[in-house]
Amino acid sequence: MMNRADPRSLRAAVEAATSADVERALASDVLSLRDYLALLSPAATRYIEPMAQRARTITLQRFGRVIGLYAPVYVSNECTNRCAYCAFSVTNLLPRSTLNPDEALEQSDALRRMGFQHLLLVSGESRTAVPVEYFESLLRRLRARAAYLALEVYPLQTAEYARLVEAGADGVTLYQETYDPEVYRTVHPAGPKADYAWRLAALERAGDAGVARLNVGALLGLHDWRSEGAVLGLHASWLMNRYWRSQISVSFPRLRRGPNGYGPSHPVPDTALVQMLTAVRLLLPDAGIVLSTREPAQLRDALLPLGITQMSAGSRTEPRGYTVPCDEGAQFDVQDRRSPLQVAEMIRKAGYEPVWKDWDRVMSRGAAA
Ligand code: SF4
Numbered sequence: 001m002m003n004r005a006d007p008r009s010l011r012a013a014v015e016a017a018t019s020a021d022v023e024r025a026l027a028s029d030v031l032s033l034r035d036y037l038a039l040l041s042p043a044a045t046r047y048i049e050p051m052a053q054r055a056r057t058i059t060l061q062r063f064g065r066v067i068g069l070y071a072p073v074y075v076s077n078e079c080t081n082r083c084a085y086c087a088f089s090v091t092n093l094l095p096r097s098t099l100n101p102d103e104a105l106e107q108s109d110a111l112r113r114m115g116f117q118h119l120l121l122v123s124g125e126s127r128t129a130v131p132v133e134y135f136e137s138l139l140r141r142l143r144a145r146a147a148y149l150a151l152e153v154y155p156l157q158t159a160e161y162a163r164l165v166e167a168g169a170d171g172v173t174l175y176q177e178t179y180d181p182e183v184y185r186t187v188h189p190a191g192p193k194a195d196y197a198w199r200l201a202a203l204e205r206a207g208d209a210g211v212a213r214l215n216v217g218a219l220l221g222l223h224d225w226r227s228e229g230a231v232l233g234l235h236a237s238w239l240m241n242r243y244w245r246s247q248i249s250v251s252f253p254r255l256r257r258g259p260n261g262y263g264p265s266h267p268v269p270d271t272a273l274v275q276m277l278t279a280v281r282l283l284l285p286d287a288g289i290v291l292s293t294r295e296p297a298q299l300r301d302a303l304l305p306l307g308i309t310q311m312s313a314g315s316r317t318e319p320r321g322y323t324v325p326c327d328e329g330a331q332f333d334v335q336d337r338r339s340p341l342q343v344a345e346m347i348r349k350a351g352y353e354p355v356w357k358d359w360d361r362v363m364s365r366g367a368a369a
Pocket residue numbers: 079080081082083086087088089090123124125193
């Protein structure tokens with residue numbers, strides 16, 4: 001995919017787009033690459049309102065008034081990487097731990113009591129602390145207790161993804177962090193994550209292994225958002241074409257303050273986030289769009305009708321966070337600190353239905369069993 005996508009020429013096309021290009025894109029039912037790049041352009045900043053309206057209409061047509069709710073379960077904060085922006089970097093001092101299977105079940109039970117049926121298992125990158133066998137056995141134990149199980153862990157080989165699908169994994173979330181190879185090298189100086197190409201091809205391997213949902217994203221703030229948005233849209237589009245049996249979702253995580261005062265070198269304002277999110281919705285009407293508790297409550301409420309299909313709620317970003325909260329062991333500060341019930345209530349008040357259980361997935365699992 002990346003061999004065909006030259007970030008510099010994409011960026012140049014974004015900069016060169018005119019108002020006429022933006023208007024043509026807004027009038028198109030099916031966007032070309034050129035249309036998409038126009039929607040990311042400086043010229044499109046005057047068209048945010050019509051872009052938002054269009055995104056809202058398309059999302060209602062394709063997804064109705066339904067928002068899926070999920071919660072992360074951090075099973076380990078042990079990591080061998082040195083990502084400059086992450087509190088779990090191996091060089092940072094913080095309380096490290098990995099849940100044993102019973103402790104992981106305890107977290108999932110706590111989330112079930114809050115209403116969650118959709119869990120995202122998250123870990124740092126340590127094949128020693130959390131080998132593939134760990135996830136395999138955990139998924140087998142969790143599959144009877146959750147309707148939907150996704151993983152946000154280190155990149156795996158195709159055969160390993162296939163083992164996890166067999167064990168009950170429905171989805172894989174994996175962010176490239178930045179699509180710019182130079183910036184990537186700078187912020188991932190050591191550890192297995194330093195391998196840009198291996199990470200970039202991970203969702204392709206997951207798709208080959210039959211993972212039902214693939215969630216792509218970039219950590220916004222590491223590099224110019226227009227460049228990242230251009231390649232992110234292409235990556236998601238490429239995955240949709242190639243893995244048409246899988247559902248493709250896009251996330252837009254924004255980098256907050258990291259360890260040792262590390263901050264975004266390219267801050268992404270709210271208006272830019274709206275522009276990118278709505279441009280992706282117009283390019284990919286059938287893609288899921290995921291919004292996490294990294295964003296503050298007020299902004300999440302405002303973004304909800306613009307294309308969001310899934311939201312996390314009540315998230316804790318440290319192991320055992322739902323039973324023994326410990327901010328010192330957390331990956332990042334959650335901005336939206338409302339309870340899951342408060343988020344569900346907000347969704348209802350906005351005229352949407354919060355959905356805790358993915359019935360499509362339950363049915364297809366039942367059919368496969
Ligand atoms: S971003 Fe992931 S791989 Fe990098 S330090 Fe954090 S947990 Fe480890």
